[in-house]
Amino acid sequence: MRFAKSEELFEQSSRRIPGGVNSPVRAYRAVHRHPVFIDRAAGAYIYDVDGNAYVDYVCSWGPCILGHAHPAVVAAVQEACERGLTYGAPTAAELALAELIYECMPSMEVSRLVSSGTEAVMSAIRVARGYTGRDKIVKFRGCYHGHSDGLLVRAGSGALTQSVPDSKGVPADYTKHTLIAEYNHPETVKELFENNPGEIAAVVVEPVAANMGVVLPEPGFLEFLRDITKTCGALLIFDEVITGFRLGAGGAQELFGVKPDLTTLGKIIGGGMPVGAYGGRKEIMDIVAPVGPVYQAGTLSGNPVATAAGIATIRILRDEPEIYGQLAAYSAEIADCVRENLGASVCVNQIGSLLCVFFTGERVTDYESATASDTDAYANYFNYMLEHGIYLAPSQYEAMFVSSAHTKEELAKTCAAIKSFSKR
């Protein structure tokens, strides 16, 4: 494979855009090479500027669950464009999307549209604080909730309950109300509630953690979070930006049968356009302006073109639930192929169409075990797969996303590449 045009564009972009990319996850630093620049995408495939074709398992980091440029979604966007790109005034389409969200996720009685997952989580936290009159929140090490100041905290090892910002430019004062617990370790949450009585507004969690690779909740973990928040007068926020419409139309909350107070959505809900949403019980959401005193706004919120893409995507997922069975079956096939060929050197976590190949011989159940992975081994795997036409996330700690456009043919190509990697 040749990457000459990508290299040239990367060099030029690096002069005008930080690191040549508009989001750091797109840089290939963790896999020791420069990014490929994309020209176009269709169905299960993505094509770079040098004309190389890849089976795409990034799917724009999750949104493209129907594959790229699904005809119904593209038609909905084109139709919306012709009626104007934005009005800054309410539309029937926003109501239609709110109704669809409620239909799929009945816990979201009232929801507000925003333009990204970051905004959705930032706003849900503000609502939880406004509603409870408390300042502190609990998040889990290794869970990602967007780049807002108060959530850019993971805390270094040994500083479990201290809250050190992950990023320069975030004053420690902004993160001092963010308490850190360990995913799948209920006792760490219990301890925070005991040490901060009456002060915790909310626990925010990815119900399936998908930003430290993919880590499934242990049986009872989500139920525990539901119980302790209820008992202590805090809200439970499920950040379903990845899992929403991915693990089923009802998201992780339907799959695990645990009902959060507030939910945040993003990625798939925009069908490839910038959309996020947050919502929950009416009684809580009544605190949001203009009904209540918690302010939150957006010039392009509920943008008609983005909303059209979201509606078209969610309608398909709602009307064709068999898609989820196929996605899960294909993803399990990929997981099996990896296990068969790479054996004891990897741990494959898979749920529905989310999967992750960890380069570690141990079971991955939490942050500690996830970060024990051999990231250089992942980099070798990534580079081999890229050179063989399989486009994976350029980091050990990102999920692999399967779309409904992936067929047996792409699965066979993927498995053949995995097999030849194991024999190289």
Ligand SMILES: *Cc1c(COP(=O)(O)O)cnc(C)c1O
């Ligand atoms: C991607 C992601 C976000 C942030 O969404 P953006 O649209 O990138 O701002 C928040 N939470 C989770 C769980 C995510 O995966």
